[in-house]
Amino acid sequence: MYQAMGYVLKHKEWTYINYGYSDLADSKNPVFPDKMDEGNRLSYQLYTHLATEIEMENKQILEVGSGRGGGASMIKKYFKPEKLVGLDFSGAFVRLCNKNFRTSGLVFIQGDAENMPFSAESFDVVINVESSHCYYSMRSFFAQVIKVLRSGGYFLFTDFRKPHEIEGLERLISASGLEVLKKRDITPNVIKALDEDHDRRMKTILQKVPKPFMKQFREFAGVKNSIVYKQFGKGELLYLSYIMRKKINPV
Numbered sequence: 001m002y003q004a005m006g007y008v009l010k011h012k013e014w015t016y017i018n019y020g021y022s023d024l025a026d027s028k029n030p031v032f033p034d035k036m037d038e039g040n041r042l043s044y045q046l047y048t049h050l051a052t053e054i055e056m057e058n059k060q061i062l063e064v065g066s067g068r069g070g071g072a073s074m075i076k077k078y079f080k081p082e083k084l085v086g087l088d089f090s091g092a093f094v095r096l097c098n099k100n101f102r103t104s105g106l107v108f109i110q111g112d113a114e115n116m117p118f119s120a121e122s123f124d125v126v127i128n129v130e131s132s133h134c135y136y137s138m139r140s141f142f143a144q145v146i147k148v149l150r151s152g153g154y155f156l157f158t159d160f161r162k163p164h165e166i167e168g169l170e171r172l173i174s175a176s177g178l179e180v181l182k183k184r185d186i187t188p189n190v191i192k193a194l195d196e197d198h199d200r201r202m203k204t205i206l207q208k209v210p211k212p213f214m215k216q217f218r219e220f221a222g223v224k225n226s227i228v229y230k231q232f233g234k235g236e237l238l239y240l241s242y243i244m245r246k247k248i249n250p251v
């Protein structure tokens with residue numbers, strides 16, 4: 001699906017593929033100095049609710065599953081890491097990102113979350129937003145995160161799961177050598193974002209998506225009445241968020 005989307009939608013302004021996050025107290029949603037960024041506010045907030053938890057300035061950051069590059073480019077712009085590498089399975093997305101975002105210290109690379117093309121201990125922070133539900137083995141993914149993170153480095157992770165899958169996921173996390181510092185169920189924030197963004201998502205689909213793909217895109221975008229929207233509402237899908245840290249090597 002993601003591979004196909006890279007070809008179907010080449011629109012430059014479509015830079016995120018996630019359900020978004022809205023703070024339950026509106027006053028906490030940030031105000032962007034840049035008007036261009038306003039439209040993607042809710043999708044960006046899925047990143048900031050993680051990124052504001054740690055210090056990113058001058059750090060070396062890896063985003064796994066960087067998609068169309070919106071999150072990576074905004075983190076680079078507003079959080080000022082020294083270097084940010086976006087890794088994605090989709091060659092079409094990676095090409096699109098390298099064409100659209102030409103910023104020093106920001107680069108996009110094609111690769112697999114379960115077999116990352118980086119040497120050991122090469123990043124201070126790994127970010128992973130709404131991507132891991134696509135992976136074949138979470139055990140392999142967590143092992144790769146542990147490999148590429150420096151001792152004491154942070155892993156910022158958010159995605160949705162069925163309730164019965166969470167216990168197994170957390171067992172893998174604790175077996176991997178990652179320590180959970182903070183865990184949140186952000187399902188209400190995601191539902192609120194989908195409510196707030198419904199009209200904009202529908203308008204984009206009606207204007208930009210070829211007719212034969214519209215139904216599929218409505219489902220994919222999580223607009224009201226889509227299956228995924230209803231699953232969030234009924235608690236059949238939970239959206240979770242974790243701040244984790246690679247345990248510090250004893251000296």
Ligand SMILES: C[S@@+](CC[C@H](N)C(=O)[O-])C[C@H]1O[C@@H](n2cnc3c(N)ncnc32)[C@H](O)[C@@H]1O
Pocket residue numbers: 002003015016017018064065066067068069070071087088089090093111112113114128129130131132134135136
């Ligand atoms: C729902 S999109 C999220 C993109 C981005 N994080 C965002 O929030 O806009 C999921 C992304 O994960 C990527 N992905 C799926 N499986 C992957 C894998 N095994 N390795 C790397 N990326 C993968 C997809 O190509 C897609 O770009």
